[in-house]
Amino acid sequence: MKKQTRLGEACCCALEERFEVIHVLGSGSQGRASGSLQTCIRHEIDMMRAVQGSENVLPLHSCFDNSDGFAHLITQFCSEGSLLDIVLRNIHSQGQAKGGKAATAKPLLPEPDTAAVVASVANALVVYHSHGLVHRDVKLENVFVHDKVIASDTARTCSSKRRNGPLVNSSKKKLLHKEDIFLADFGVADLLAPQEPVLKGHAGTPMYMAPEVLQGRPYDHHADIWSLGVLMHLLLTGLPLPAHGKPHPLVQDYGAWDLLLGMLSCNPADRLTAEQVLSHGWIATWVSSL
Structure with a gap:
């Protein structure tokens, strides 16, 4: 693990001196994502530094202490955007939104792609959990995909086209590759204290929250596994997890x-660990290299 440094030691110059902000990519409750910056707080920087250099964790390239009083993080640009972006593009291309009619529930991604996503996120969670960190916000919006070929094509386009988002060659049906999928942390992750290895309080996104989090009970890294299960269920069925917590019958693969x-x-102690998710037979069926 790299030695952690104080913010002031790494943030040695103003953002504008080294980067041009092209456009705002999106925003959330914890900050704003731009074409070349992510504004957030010192806590997030510490959490991100702890897991840097690990496969499937969104790379942090640099950080800056700007005159506006914020810390700016320079992270890997992911050409395909988040999983939510990919899913919405797929729905649009399939014509599911035409006519204002409700679409029939169907998988949001092909099964091999879903397996690659689950393996990638589980691999990132292995790193988080080994450092005593709980991610607390595993969801479509926080999983990013970078396609090196598409990124190269995008870099050669003019900035006016780039403002409309990543350019995707829809004629090419390419499977997602595990090494191109990254879990991002936008300020919600927290550290388990050795003397009391549980967290308290609501954090994350309600649809993905584990029962113990929703009920206000103490929780730990097992809550991340529940969230990953909800994400996997959503990708396989196009539906949120039923209230009873059991998979929808649309999941037909044993x-x-x-x-x-x-x-x-529902019992956190009975959930798989991130390592056990990685070694599960269903993952091995689709993902050749873990």
């Missing part, structure tokens, strides 16, 4: 069903 049951146990 291996996928078994993995979901292992992640979605």
